[in-house]
Amino acid sequence: MNVGETRNLDWSLYKTKVANCVSNGALAAADTKYTVTNKDGSDAASWVKIDAKKGTLMATPESSDNALGVSKLTINASVDGKVLDTLAVTLTVKELNSAPVFD
Numbered sequence: 001m002n003v004g005e006t007r008n009l010d011w012s013l014y015k016t017k018v019a020n021c022v023s024n025g026a027l028a029a030a031d032t033k034y035t036v037t038n039k040d041g042s043d044a045a046s047w048v049k050i051d052a053k054k055g056t057l058m059a060t061p062e063s064s065d066n067a068l069g070v071s072k073l074t075i076n077a078s079v080d081g082k083v084l085d086t087l088a089v090t091l092t093v094k095e096l097n098s099a100p101v102f103d
Contacts, residue, residue: 031079039072039088048073048091059091067093 034052036044047065049058057075061067075087 032084033078035076035078036089037074037076039074041074044073045071050075057089059093061093063096068095069093 032052034050036048036050036057038044045061045065045067047059047061047067048071050056051058057073069092071091071093073089073091075089076083077085077087
């Protein structure tokens with residue numbers, strides 16, 4: 001993805017897998033919370049958002065976010081604070097190839 005561009009990652013198949021695990025464990029799927037963190041467990045950048053209802057991870061970095069490069073993220077599925085499953089995601093942000101501006 002490029003700086004200034006929005007990309008969505010559809011992780012609904014993962015969400016279905018977690019829902020099946022939860023229902024097999026007699027827990028309500030509605031109790032499952034989804035979060036996104038950096039691989040090391042720290043908070044993901046503010047421009048990375050998760051929509052658990054839709055099953056999408058959305059990222060919209062801007063030039064001012066200093067987001068160029070590779071980010072290793074983890075989508076966490078938890079119930080009552082206990083992590084049930086995780087999904088590793090690698091997000092690569094490249095510089096937008098902007099047209100030259102003449103003064």
